[in-house]
Amino acid sequence: MTAPTAAAEFLTQNGWQNARITPVAGDASFRRYFRVRSDDRQAILMDAPPPHEDPRPFIAIAEYLTGAGFAAPEIFARDLDQGLVLLEDFGDQRMREYLDDHPEAEDGIYRRVIDLLRELHKAPAASVPPYDEAQYLREANLLTEWYCPAQQLEVDAQGFEAIWQQILAPVLAAQNPPVTVMRDYHAENIMLLEDGRLGLLDFQDALIGHPAYDLVSMLQDARRDVPDVLEEDMLAYYLSDHDRDAAEQFRSHYAILGAQRNSKIIGIFTRLCMRDGKERYLDFLPRMWRLLEKDLRHPALAPVAQWFDRNIPDAVRNRPMQVTKANK
Template sequence: MKKDRVKALAHWVSSITATQDELVPLPIEASARRFYRTTLGERSVVVMDAPPDTTDNAHFIALSNCFRRAEVSVPEVLASDLDQGFLMVEDFGDNLLERAYGLGQDSSILNLALAMLIGIQGIADPIIPIYTPERFAEELEIFRKWVLQDLIGVTTLPFDDITDFLVSTCDTQPKVTIHRDFHCRNLLLKPDGGIGAVDFQDALVGPMSYDLASILYDCYYQFSNATISTSIAQYLQLAEEAGLSTTDDEGEFTRVLEITAVQRQLKAVGIFARLKLQQDRGSHLENIVPVM
């Protein structure tokens, strides 16, 4: 089946590019989609194999257009075949923030990311679904099943109270548009010096602190407490300047941010464990202990 899809994808790409250029596979993340790099004329492009039975590609295209209208830098969709689940999108390159961090420029990089985050939070569009309490709870169930039950094998009853607390804290925050996977493997430094975001297809209207928690308490990189504190203060200033609903109590905001980060990290660890136990993909196992 995979070989058939690759063959069909290559045929579709060649019908657009009028060449037989190689499709170069890109690293696989925690997704059913597959990505390849090729060329369109003299420019590099990324080709997505996103099976329509598992991916809402029409929504992906709509979100791309929505973000780009708001001047949030996400890849432009250049061509698509929704029936087959094939898309060709703009190539932002390989300079992930994960690779750029730790080289003495963390603060300047975070400044770019925070500016983008504010831009995302300013988006208001009915195509973006609501992050419901039920969805928060379902995400925590991933941790309960795949980590507590299947990976460790411990009783999960005490987790009920924790779940209720985390869901309540997330759901009672001011609501804004969130990227939902706003971390260093989905953000890139572009050749023009700006920052770009990928993997935005799960955007929702959710807790104001969610994307900030994603980037400051990243699964793949650890910032110093001083950097986190500075970024929180900067975010609150930017949010106020943008007219977003926020708080004057930085300490309380930090507390809520940390609780939101716990919900997100538990979900992430559950997904990492599920990848291994369900699909035998151990690519993220090394991240479980640092995240916890």
């Protein structure tokens, strides 16, 4: 992975002339990241090339988060026409890898990420669009638009959307007042900083919505197995200041948003394979089906569970996807 052609001039203009540029791991988008070193300084160069990417939402949410007292990367320089952003380097100590090496720290670190969410949910919400019904439906429908055709299934897509409209109604009603939802709050987007804070990444798609969304994103992590016992302990920890009725309602919404999110991710990971040739994302599908099926056992999701039983039987969910040139 080579740096964009405009990178050297951009860095020179911002006082980082002759800096060494090396690639770092990216994500599932068109964005790319590079570590920039000059003398005893280092930073991260984000390459978010238009028209595929727009770095302005990232910058806006980073400034919102830092203004609210959270650790988001400081923005050192920007060139919006080129899609280049120079930002604070949070290092390499991700929550994901740290817990792989230090499983005994799991409970304590998950409590810290839950505490961060509690504080975020107390803060004034960001000035971003709402997580409305149309957005939830677009995301859930990714399953019928991508996964089902890839598995050569003819399903009742209209019925799927209609059921979700019904199921999501109480969630939407509970989003008042809304909280900031980062939408990709999971172990690969949390950095363990040297000063003891939790560094936040990958929040450019933030919306305002239900407090259960980021909680389920963390505790039903698409890329890391979270033990069921730990998930329950952390959910109970988050709900420790809720009364019984409020906690029961929240758990219902948590399961609904878990099923919605996991349906979406199954669709997205299938799309990344079929459209973009990123076949490694299929390795995550067994975990996603396990999480989705767990959510579907909640009574609030009975109509959705029945749709899955009629349209995507167990034998299909458990079979490897056949990746061929024809369906690519």
